[in-house]
Amino acid sequence: xxxxxxxxxxxxxxxxxxxxxxxxxxxxxxxxxxxxxxxxxxxxxxxxxxxxxxxxxxxxxxxxxxxxxxxxxxxxxxxxxxxxxxxxxxxxxxxxxxxxxxxxxxxxxxxxxxxxxxxxxxxxxxxxxxxxxxxxxxxxxxxxxxxxxxxxxxxxxxxxxxxxxxxxxxxxxxxxxxxxxxxxxxxxxxxxxxxxxxxxxxxxxxxxxxxxxxxxxxxxxxxxxxxxxxxxxxxxxxxxxxxxxxxxxxxxxxxxxxxxxxxxxxxxxxxxxxx
Amino acid sequence: xxxxxxxxxxxxxxxxxxxxxxxxxxxxxxxxxxxxxxxxxxxxxxxxxxxxxxxxxxxxxxxxxxxxxxxxxxxxxxxxxxxxxxxxxxxxxxxxxxxxxxxxxxxxxxxxxxxxxxxxxxxxxxxxxxxxxxxxxxxxxxxxxxxxxxxxxxxxxxxxxxxxxxxxxxxxxxxxxxxxxxxxxxxxxxxxxxxxxxxxxxxxxxxxxxxxxxxxxxxxxxxxxxxxxxxxxxxxxxxxxxxxxxxxxxxxxxxxxxxxxxxxxxxxxxxxxxx
Numbered sequence: 001x002x003x004x005x006x007x008x009x010x011x012x013x014x015x016x017x018x019x020x021x022x023x024x025x026x027x028x029x030x031x032x033x034x035x036x037x038x039x040x041x042x043x044x045x046x047x048x049x050x051x052x053x054x055x056x057x058x059x060x061x062x063x064x065x066x067x068x069x070x071x072x073x074x075x076x077x078x079x080x081x082x083x084x085x086x087x088x089x090x091x092x093x094x095x096x097x098x099x100x101x102x103x104x105x106x107x108x109x110x111x112x113x114x115x116x117x118x119x120x121x122x123x124x125x126x127x128x129x130x131x132x133x134x135x136x137x138x139x140x141x142x143x144x145x146x147x148x149x150x151x152x153x154x155x156x157x158x159x160x161x162x163x164x165x166x167x168x169x170x171x172x173x174x175x176x177x178x179x180x181x182x183x184x185x186x187x188x189x190x191x192x193x194x195x196x197x198x199x200x201x202x203x204x205x206x207x208x209x210x211x212x213x214x215x216x217x218x219x220x221x222x223x224x225x226x227x228x229x230x231x232x233x234x235x236x237x238x239x240x241x242x243x244x245x246x247x248x249x250x251x252x253x254x255x256x257x258x259x260x261x262x263x264x265x266x267x268x269x270x271x272x273x274x275x
Numbered sequence: 276x277x278x279x280x281x282x283x284x285x286x287x288x289x290x291x292x293x294x295x296x297x298x299x300x301x302x303x304x305x306x307x308x309x310x311x312x313x314x315x316x317x318x319x320x321x322x323x324x325x326x327x328x329x330x331x332x333x334x335x336x337x338x339x340x341x342x343x344x345x346x347x348x349x350x351x352x353x354x355x356x357x358x359x360x361x362x363x364x365x366x367x368x369x370x371x372x373x374x375x376x377x378x379x380x381x382x383x384x385x386x387x388x389x390x391x392x393x394x395x396x397x398x399x400x401x402x403x404x405x406x407x408x409x410x411x412x413x414x415x416x417x418x419x420x421x422x423x424x425x426x427x428x429x430x431x432x433x434x435x436x437x438x439x440x441x442x443x444x445x446x447x448x449x450x451x452x453x454x455x456x457x458x459x460x461x462x463x464x465x466x467x468x469x470x471x472x473x474x475x476x477x478x479x480x481x482x483x484x485x486x487x488x489x490x491x492x493x494x495x496x497x498x499x500x501x502x503x504x505x506x507x508x509x510x511x512x513x514x515x516x517x518x519x520x521x522x523x524x525x526x527x528x529x530x531x532x533x534x535x536x537x538x539x540x541x542x543x544x545x546x547x548x549x550x
Contacts, residue, residue: 014533021297022367025293026372026375029368029375030384033379041537041540072297072300074304088374088375088378090375092297093301093304097304099363099365100343100365104281123530126531161405165440165444169440169441169531258289260290261290261292261316
């Protein structure tokens with residue numbers, strides 16, 4: 001922890017995912033500041049709220065700075081306890097819900113977060129998609145590609161597996177991935193297992209130095225991680241994308257979230273309805 | 276789509292994950308309302324913002340309802356275009372950033388979302404954790420359990436795999452999982468591969484009917500999915516947890532997000548710092 005870092009708490013009576021996601025986006029607007037973040041989920045009783053308030057007040061006194069508390073709880077009684085902390089308390093629900101109530105001409109209903117309840121059909125779709133991604137990872141199983149919403153292709157360590165898992169977990173999308181290997185690069189044709197599914201293919205590529213670095217972490221001083229080998233593979237795979245009109249993106253500067261969001265948008269993929 | 280469902284747009288110049296996460300939590304407070312949600316990422320030019328504004332205005336006229344737009348973009352010029360839409364425009368950044376600026380005694384900096392930039396050490400931790408979860412899924416590899424932050428145990432289809440993948444992807448936590456099978460239930464001892472790692476074990480269990488339903492989806496009319504078999508397995512595994520003092524939770528009414536948040540909290544797991 002840096003000496004002057006500001007304490008920031010993401011607080012909720014549920015998972016605190018909403019508070020944390022919003023909070024991290026807000027803090028990213030202050031890149032020159034150091035922050036010490038704390039996620040505090042399941043503060044769902046008055047007793048827990050008071051205990052948290054005591055912790056905040058101690059933090060204020062010990063650090064000499066006003067802590068920041070970003071909280072998303074739908075429960076007014078809990079919020080009241082938190083509001084009296086020695087902190088900058090940000091309560092986006094409190095600010096926004098009245099505006100939604102006005103437009104919808106109704107009162108808001110339940111305390112808590114959307115993550116607290118399970119939508120059975122969403123759960124089923126997610127589980128099916130996760131099963132699919134696990135079975136069809138890294139070319140492991142190449143049957144049932146006709147069921148895939150998307151088949152990611154690319155060289156080893158270009159980000160295929162994390163992207164497939166993220167698409168499955170977050171959006172219930174059935175994503176397979178197939179690694180393009182050196183043997184595949186000798187031919188002008190698409191590898192046999194993926195050739196019939198051209199419409200579902202989507203390519204990943206990456207910058208040379210980034211690929212070298214990632215491979216070097218895994219197999220130091222190997223041919224696999226050498227600059228020459230990585231350059232050869234990236235050139236060959238990008239030529240393959242162009243020759244066969246496979247859309248592709250360079251993932252070098254992208255997070256898994258951004259890769260996934262672009263794949264969904266570029267391919268017009270249908271996501272599972274979250275409500 | 277239901278006839279009177281309200282159109283809600285989650286808009287951003289980045290992935291729109293923040294807008295969507297916050298928005299879904301807000302909409303969950305109105306469970307009696309029908310919503311038609313649209314996630315619109317990467318609206319990062321004035322041209323795209325104007326095109327979106329036109330779409331919103333058409334939606335207003337066609338549906339006869341005021342659409343709701345929840346947008347998180349740090350770029351003032353883009354926000355100005357959106358604010359002139361025929362819609363209820365909710366801009367949490369606009370409301371909150373000035374308050375943060377005051378407390379931090381500085382101006383906010385960059386447009387965009389935290390998801391737009393890649394933190395290399397976070398990326399590495401995630402990738403390592405994903406590799407680990409994939410290799411140590413479903414008892415596949417039982418070496419290197421000493422490296423696990425957590426080892427989930429439970430009967431088939433109690434939620435182990437999705438939880439491990441979520442912990443790895445979102446938090447860089449190394450999570451293995453080991454299925455408790457009928458053979459393991461014949462003994463008073465812990466299964467041999469997990470016995471030396473008691474401190475890392477965490478049990479999942481679920482309600483009988485839920486397990487029956489999930490298994491029935493996979494293998495209809497099988498012994499595996501029968502009420503008797505599921506009852507036997509759940510009893511045996513819960514007895515095992517109690518006998519060996521393995522902490523456990525019932526995941527029946529929990530989302531993957533909630534299961535993961537509880538595992539982190541109950542085990543005091545160290546998450547990868549997101550900043």
